[in-house]
Amino acid sequence: ALHAFDARLRRTPKERTAMPCYGFLDFCGGRDDARDPELEFKASPTEQDLLHWQYDALLEMRSQVGPVEDKDLLRFLVARKWHVPAAVEQFHAMQIWRKTNQVERWRRNAPGPTGPDAAADAAEDPRLSRDNIEMFPQLRLVENWPDEGAHVYFGQALAFGFDKKGQPIQIQNGGLAGWRFAELLRHVGGREKVVKSLIRFQELQAARMEESSRRLGRPITKQVVITNAAGMPLRPHPQAVATFKDFLFISSRYYPESLAVLFIVNAPVFFVAFYRLIQSWLDPVTASKIQVLGSNFQHKLLEHIDADQLPITYGGTVDFDILGETWSREDCDKFLADCQRALRPDHVQSPSKVENQYEQFQAFPKYWIVAVVCFAYFMSGFLF
Numbered sequence: 178a179l180h181a182f183d184a185r186l187r188r189t190p191k192e193r194t195a196m197p198c199y200g201f202l203d204f205c206g207g208r209d210d211a212r213d214p215e216l217e218f219k220a221s222p223t224e225q226d227l228l229h230w231q232y233d234a235l236l237e238m239r240s241q242v243g244p245v246e247d248k249d250l251l252r253f254l255v256a257r258k259w260h261v262p263a264a265v266e267q268f269h270a271m272q273i274w275r276k277t278n279q280v281e282r283w284r285r286n287a288p289g290p291t292g293p294d295a296a297a298d299a300a301e302d303p304r305l306s307r308d309n310i311e312m313f314p315q316l317r318l319v320e321n322w323p324d325e326g327a328h329v330y331f332g333q334a335l336a337f338g339f340d341k342k343g344q345p346i347q348i349q350n351g352g353l354a355g356w357r358f359a360e361l362l363r364h365v366g367g368r369e370k371v372v373k374s375l376i377r378f379q380e381l382q383a384a385r386m387e388e389s390s391r392r393l394g395r396p397i398t399k400q401v402v403i404t405n406a407a408g409m410p411l412r413p414h415p416q417a418v419a420t421f422k423d424f425l426f427i428s429s430r431y432y433p434e435s436l437a438v439l440f441i442v443n444a445p446v447f448f449v450a451f452y453r454l455i456q457s458w459l460d461p462v463t464a465s466k467i468q469v470l471g472s473n474f475q476h477k478l479l480e481h482i483d484a485d486q487l488p489i490t491y492g493g494t495v496d497f498d499i500l501g502e503t504w505s506r507e508d509c510d511k512f513l514a515d516c517q518r519a520l521r522p523d524h525v526q527s528p529s530k531v532e533n534q535y536e537q538f539q540a541f542p543k544y545w546i547v548a549v550v551c552f553a554y555f556m557s558g559f560l561f
Contacts, residue, residue, distance in 0.1 A: 230259075231254075231259060234254055234259045234261050234264075235247060235250060235251065235254060237261050238250050238253075238254060238261050238264055238265055238268075241261075241265050242265060242268055242269070245268075246396075248396040248398055250264075250268070251398075251434075252398060252433050252434040252435070253265075253267055253268045253271075253433055253434075255433075255434050256429075256433030256434050257433075267430065267433070270430065270431075271430070271431045274430075274431050275431070278373075278376070280376060280380065282320060283319045283320050283376070283377050283380040283381075284318065284319060284320075284380050284383070284384055285320075286319075286320035287317065287318050287319050287320060287384070288316070288317065288320075288321060288520070288521060289317055290317060291317060291318060291384070291388070292388060292391065293388055293391045293392040295317060295388075296311060296314070296317075296388050296392070299311040299314070299317065299520075302519065304515070304516065304519035305516055305519055305520065307495050307496060307497040308485065308494065308495045308496065308497075309485075310337060310338050310485075310486060310495055310497075311337075312335070312337065312497065312499075312516065313325070313329075313335075313336075313513065313516055314336050314381065314384075314385055315336060315378075315381050316513075316516055316517055316520055317520065318381055318384035318385065318388075319377055319380055319381045319384065320377070321517070324510065325513040325514075325517070326506070326508075326509035326510035326511065326512060326513035326514065327364060327506055327509065327510060328374070329499065329500075329509045329513060330357075330504065330505075330506040330509040330510075331354070331357050331360055331361040331364055331506075332349075332354060332361065333349060333350035333351070333353050333354035333357070333500050333501075334347060334348070334349045334350075334354070334378070334500075335347070335348045335349075335499070335500060336378070336381055336382060336385060337486075337488070337497075338482070338486035338487060338495075339389060339482075339486055340401045340437070340481050340482045340486070341481060341482060341483060342397070342437075343389045343390075343392070343393045343397050344386070344389070344397055344399050344400055344401050344437050345382050345385035345386060345389060345397075345400050345401070346400070346401045346402075346403065346482065346486065346487075347378075347382065347400060347401070347402045347403070348403045348405075348488070348491065348500065349402070349403065349404045349405065349500075350405045350500040350501060351404040351405055351406050351409055351441075352405060352406055352407045352408030352409040352410075352443075353408060353500075353501065353502065355408075355409050355410045355413060355414075355417075356408070356410055358413070358414040358416075358417050359414055362414070362416055368416050368419055368420050368423070371420050372420060372423050372424055372427070375420075375424045375427075376427065379428070379432050379435070382400045382435075383435075385400075386398060386399070386400070398434070398435065399434070399435055399436060399437035400435060400436060400437060401437050401438055401440070401481070401482070402436065402438070402439045402440070403440045403442060403478065403491060404439065404440070404441050404442070405442055405443050405490075405491075405500075406441050406442065406443050406444045406445065406448060407442075407443035409445065409448070436466055437466070438465075438466050438467075438468060438481070439466060439467050439468070440468050440470060440474070440477070440478060441467070441468070441469045441470065442470045442471075442472075442474040442478070442491070443470075443471070443472055443474070444469050444470060444471055446471075448469065449469055449471060452467075452469040453469075474492070475491065475492025476492070478491060478492050478493075479492055479493075488500075499512070
């Protein structure tokens, strides 16, 4: 599909008709009036076309930034509403930021194995999967922490399964993670390290998108986030607000158009009421990406995700409940260490070394968990 798209780009305007997006963005968002918020869920990506002026913008940006995949250029163009100078400026800022912060290290130092075949092997290995769903792809796809289990325990987040379009899913127990945020800060040594760990998670999801793209033969550029807000604290930790603001900037500036949809499930009544009140104030495209659901949410998730890709807790069929109160930190440490040994039996540190070396590393990412908690905080302060 990528080669076919490149070939069509080389045609003259008279030679080409409509320009297929081939699922680059699930829609070909245009100027202010050209993006339909419902396209993302109701239309097949291959049915959407680039208009001629969109093609011209892509070609112009392509000439300014050099050899970059069109799927990446399109993300920035859509984020900047097809204004080429703004898209080019943001793209160059992203390149500088990645170099300055050594972002490439997360995937460059990934222990592997990587690729669609490796993902399939992990999903079929009962030591690494549940019901043929890989449990911890971070052990393959990004640089490892020496204490992965502790990050799952504190962060309450999983990169787990794919939606019906092949987009990777992130599942978070936001309520419990909110109560453990103070412990998380002590564990990793401060807010800056938490932010770095959130970047690591974005890189993990990008690696999963790449594997899914190769498996399906079409670009996958977005992720789905499910946050369980049950038990969410009414007031976040003070450092959670600052962390949220930092990563909100990073996400929108350097990872544009990488979120397909955010499902907030088991949302408290006050949260649902707040969101309904402000929903009309949001940009329609932004609003279309946020679905705030109460306790009867399972049918909505199953519209977008097959049951065999979700844990039972979320309306699926996979028996995997590591996110919650039933798993202790020691349970998580042992379980993740066993998974690491299954992948690399000769290169896994002992639990004692894990305990002594965790200060050198950052926290398991949970940006959207913090976002949900802070959202409730900001809304309560604004309205009252």
